[in-house]
Amino acid sequence: MIITDGAQPRLARGCRFGADDTLLVPEGVLRLKGTGAEILKRCDGTRTLGEIVGEMREQFVGMVESDVEEFLRKLNERGVVEW
Amino acid sequence: MTDKPLALIAELTHRCPLRCVYCSNPLELAGRKQELSTAEWVSIFEQAAAMGIMHAHFTGGEPLLRDDVVELVSAARKSGLYVNLITSGVGLSEGKLSKLVHAGLDHIQLSFQDFDEEAAAEISGVRVLAKKREAARLIRQTNLAFTVNLVVHRKNLDRLEELIAFAEGLGPQRIEIANVQYYGWAMENRSSLLPTREQVERSVEVLNRRKLAPHKNIAIDFVTPDYYGKYPKPCMGGWGRRLMLIDPAGRAMPCHAAAVIPNITFDNVRDKQLRWMWAESAAFQMFRGTEWMQEPCKTCPKQEHDFGGCRCQALLLAGDASAADPVCTLSNKRPLVDSVLQITNAVKESPPPHLPRTLPLIYRSNPS
Ligand code: SF4
Ligand code: SF4
Numbered sequence: 001m002i003i004t005d006g007a008q009p010r011l012a013r014g015c016r017f018g019a020d021d022t023l024l025v026p027e028g029v030l031r032l033k034g035t036g037a038e039i040l041k042r043c044d045g046t047r048t049l050g051e052i053v054g055e056m057r058e059q060f061v062g063m064v065e066s067d068v069e070e071f072l073r074k075l076n077e078r079g080v081v082e083w
Numbered sequence: 084m085t086d087k088p089l090a091l092i093a094e095l096t097h098r099c100p101l102r103c104v105y106c107s108n109p110l111e112l113a114g115r116k117q118e119l120s121t122a123e124w125v126s127i128f129e130q131a132a133a134m135g136i137m138h139a140h141f142t143g144g145e146p147l148l149r150d151d152v153v154e155l156v157s158a159a160r161k162s163g164l165y166v167n168l169i170t171s172g173v174g175l176s177e178g179k180l181s182k183l184v185h186a187g188l189d190h191i192q193l194s195f196q197d198f199d200e201e202a203a204a205e206i207s208g209v210r211v212l213a214k215k216r217e218a219a220r221l222i223r224q225t226n227l228a229f230t231v232n233l234v235v236h237r238k239n240l241d242r243l244e245e246l247i248a249f250a251e252g253l254g255p256q257r258i259e260i261a262n263v264q265y266y267g268w269a270m271e272n273r274s275s276l277l278p279t280r281e282q283v284e285r286s287v288e289v290l291n292r293r294k295l296a297p298h299k300n301i302a303i304d305f306v307t308p309d310y311y312g313k314y315p316k317p318c319m320g321g322w323g324r325r326l327m328l329i330d331p332a333g334r335a336m337p338c339h340a341a342a343v344i345p346n347i348t349f350d351n352v353r354d355k356q357l358r359w360m361w362a363e364s365a366a367f368q369m370f371r372g373t374e375w376m377q378e379p380c381k382t383c384p385k386q387e388h389d390f391g392g393c394r395c396q397a398l399l400l401a402g403d404a405s406a407a408d409p410v411c412t413l414s415n416k417r418p419l420v421d422s423v424l425q426i427t428n429a430v431k432e433s434p435p436p437h438l439p440r441t442l443p444l445i446y447r448s449n450p451s
Contacts, residue, residue: 013226
């Protein structure tokens with residue numbers, strides 16, 4: 001699914017954070033690496049994609065918009081993130 | 084890899100309002116008096132979470148028949164587990180559901196036999212379709228992640244497209260369509276339930292077509308029938324590798340059918356800690372890894388992929404739990420599977436679902 005700048009991504013139903021940077025989903029567990037966890041923590045349904053990208057670029061040098069988009073699109077295909 | 088299981092399967096009870104002919108529960112069901120107490124289950128959840136287990140799947144029987152099910156969901160969730168409830172939906176009132184949600188339930192799986200009352204009742208032995216539909220309606224009103232389970236077999240596989248449309252209409256995020264696995268009660272009814280090759284081929288086409296048109300935001304998982312495969316599935320993700328099941332009486336088992344294996348003894352949560360049973364108990368060691376294998380598995384490059392398939396199937400079909408799963412085409416016991424398929428496929432037409440059937444079905448009984 002295409003994600004626009006104004007989209008407000010959030011975790012899909014049945015997905016929540018577990019201990020040690022894990023994401024618990026109905027079928028199992030995703031281990032989040034590095035910036036992945038940081039992006040997902042910002043997917044609270046109120047921040048827009050634009051805002052998330054802004055925050056990420058501030059915190060992580062070299063982070064580009066397409067990295068965030070690509071990551072969210074992939075998780076959307078797996079049914080983990082919606083907007 | 085085997086330092087801890089990923090998930091705990093909590094068979095809270097063998098009691099059930101349904102009597103499904105494909106039930107995978109053992110023929111010898113645990114009675115109410117043998118069931119673990121609330122405190123015993125709470126301790127299991129705490130031990131499981133402390134071991135690093137992430138998911139708890141509440142199943143049975145019908146877990147809602149436990150009077151303490153809300154308390155147990157709450158305890159499991161408080162321990163840090165992700166809680167999934169697998170239910171027939173019978174006994175799921177609005178009040179009960181809202182209590183379960185507040186207790187922290189993460190996900191619910193609701194099973195359906197069919198969209199047609201008569202066809203469903205023929206399989207489950209009771210008329211409960213209206214109750215199930217109502218359960219689906221109630222679930223949809225909550226924020227719970229919702230999966231619809233459909234078990235398919237010879238009597239309904241011809242209507243797979245309609246079954247999928249029905250399941251979609253119930254409003255889940257996910258649909259799981261599973262072919263019957265032949266253990267427990269299902270094995271007793273195999274000659275009535277095993278689909279024909281033509282049915283299986285058509286069902287695969289139906290699913291492939293749907294994959295090409297993912298118009299709806301509903302994911303479909305499909306469990307293919309073992310007997311028509313070339314190689315077995317990695318049963319339970321490998322023996323003692325990913326899953327730990329606790330049965331209603333507290334026995335710790337690597338899979339729900341394992342009790343059919345002769346000379347196997349299960350330790351009980353009443354005497355032993357989960358961590359010890361996972362690491363040390365004879366039952367979990369028995370077929371763990373690849374050491375126990377015979378040829379052709381012993382030297383097969385797929386041994387780390389499917390772990391030789393299902394031990395219970397090997398026992399039930401070949402009479403030897405340490406043989407290769409006989410559905411494997413590399414096994415010298417594969418002819419046993421082929422002869423079953425031959426009989427199934429010699430019956431050209433599968434009987435239409437609404438006509439009286441020729442073979443009597445054996446319904447699951449209920450423990451006292
Ligand atoms: S398969 Fe049917 S009889 Fe067996 S536990 Fe599930 S609902 Fe009950
Ligand atoms: S021979 Fe054994 S390990 Fe190899 S594919 Fe068959 S069952 Fe699996």
